[in-house]
Amino acid sequence: MVKLQKSINKRSSGVLLLVAFVITFGSIYFLAKNIKDLEGLVASWGIFGPLLVVLLYGALSVTPIPTDPLSAISGALFGPIVGFIVSWIGNTFAAVIEYFLGLGIRNATAFEKRKKNLPWGLDKAPVNSACFLIGGRFVPGFGSKIVSVLAGVYGVGLWRYTWTAAVANIFGSAFYTLGGFQLVTLFSRI
Template sequence: MKGRVRLLLALLLVAGIVLALSLGGGLDVRTLEHWVASAGLAGPLIFIAFYTVATLLFLPGSLLTLAGGALFGPLWGTLINLTGATLGAALAFLAARYLAADWVQGRAGGLLKRLIQGVEAEGWRFVAFTRLVPLFPFNLLNYALGLTRLPFGQYLLATAVCMLPGALAYTWLGYAGREAIAGGEGLIRKGLIALALLAALLFLPRLIARLRRPP
């Protein structure tokens, strides 16, 4: 009975992902912004819930992060974006662990088994590295890590902390873009800050590679 429930949930999740990806090209961020703006005090909660579900269904988080910066500003926008992304990453991790981790662990062999063991040996350090370096597919990685025996607490904390630089950079970029369209004050300064944050984000892989390199 338990196996049938897992299979049914897995099929529903896959169907939701396929449907979301088929409609993902029509994701209208402006419509979402209108809904959030018209919701008043509940707007941030609606945005977080949408971001969470979008992460679970493989919808592009970068567009939502830019929209969060435009809607809520650089500080609150970063917090709201980070909350939605972290909740979505947590749900994807738990879904993979509950639905497929036992099956994968029981059948993994060869290269796949060594890969899983390597990730588990690195633990939270692997999660931190992949979150800091914006080269790994975020949505897919959430599910993949759920197939390992990484402790959920370590995964969640490393995810929340190490996604902060990227969330701040893209949120500020969305905020600066909205200010440019609205003709706000200090556009040059805000634009330079956005460029500096993006440059720092792009430099992170090289910095982390140097830190991880043995003497």
């Protein structure tokens, strides 16, 4: 029975990894081929444009591509208020997807059983702490993605994770959407 469980865990991990790679490279390819058409596409969708952008945040969540430029584009496309709301909802949506990816890793690897064998006291990492869940998202680069996946792997409750991600995303969304809006304003004067 133990051998069967290990075989299932290895197979699940392999499938999860394959799906992540396909989604990652598919998303990168799609964005690279269609980046110039994105603005026109979003504008042509009218009221559904913001929904398209929120779904794009979700697609980027499983890739190494940061969503910060998309937040700036949201500010440029929709203005500071609607752009902020789209960015905030989109980033929180992406964070929840990343959390569920971490939960999948937790289940596929039987993390709870292996946690006690982690080096450097990582089994006692304060991943459930609101300070970690909010503050870790401000680490430049992949901080927010790492926090999201770790929260899933360590089994942080969904409600606690979601509200801390939403609070942290307020600041990033405001910064990038206002920046994107101001860049459009600046360049329109030149």
